[in-house]
Amino acid sequence: MKLRKVTAASAAVLALALTATACGGDDSKDSGSSSSGSGKIKIGIKFDQPGLGLKEPDGSYAGFDVDVATYVAKQLGYKPDQIEWVETKSADRENALARGDVKFIAATYSITDERKQKVDFAGPYLLAHQDLLVKKDSDISKGTDLNGKKLCSVTGSTSAQNVHDTIAPKAQLKEYSGYSECIAALQSGVVDAVTTDDSILAGFAAQDKYKGQFKLAGLKLSNENYGVGVKKGDTATVTKINTALEKMVSDGSWKKAVDANFGPANYKNEQAPKIGVIVK
Known part of the structure; x- marks a missing residue:
């Protein structure tokens, strides 16, 4: 009986030590996921x-x-x-x-x-702001100038539809799967303008292959x-x-x-x- 009591006590001490090791002292940073503790x-x-x-x-x-x-x-x-x-x-x-x-x-x-x-x-x-990107020599300077012109945005976006519904009901809407395709279509003259957030348009226009070719209309159609x-x-x-x-x-x-x-x-x-x- 003594031997059993000592063994049981020892096991309890060992269990407590393992529990303390598992629960304490993890100084790793929050990784922002459900995993790791890798300091990332x-x-x-x-x-x-x-x-x-x-x-x-x-x-x-x-x-x-x-x-x-x-x-x-x-x-x-x-x-x-x-x-x-x-x-x-x-x-x-x-x-x-x-x-x-x-x-x-x-x-x-x-x-x-x-x-x-x-x-x-x-x-x-x-x-x-929602805006328009046009060619540098374009005469489009306000939304109504898009009437009769081809306006591009991506499939599923409401940007082009907003322009069509509010300021240019005669604009011809063109949709592509991505903005890179819209920008390429603008460069080649397939469309006359591209619409989405001005920051996104500026980012595409700032690429080396497009520098100096486009300008923002500055319409501030949304915040x-x-x-x-x-x-x-x-x-x-x-x-x-x-x-x-x-x-x-x-x-x-x-x-x-x-x-x-x-x-x-x-x-x-x-x-x-x-x-x-x-x-x-």
């Missing part, structure tokens, strides 16, 4: 939007959203080589956050009342407040990101990123928006 952070971006979020042929990433996300990650304690970029297409952004696939998303993510029911937002960090999406209820991360965005503006990094990514298209950006202020 997963951030959602677009992979196919020049000037905003683009995966380059060499595997690197570039664009304004990438610069913003990299700056924010640094303020959260992560170096660039600790960032794991995750492609988050528009239709999957809310799900990616809910599943914990990423810690946050910076991907031309306009803050809307509907989206705020599903995710929380830091920011906004950029105020964009798009780009925010950083965070999992619903994660107010601590929202607060940290807002602090980082404020610092990015105050130390000049925000303006530097805007100029680097949109400057070649002569993008007349708005001033950095105030944190928490949504322009309707």
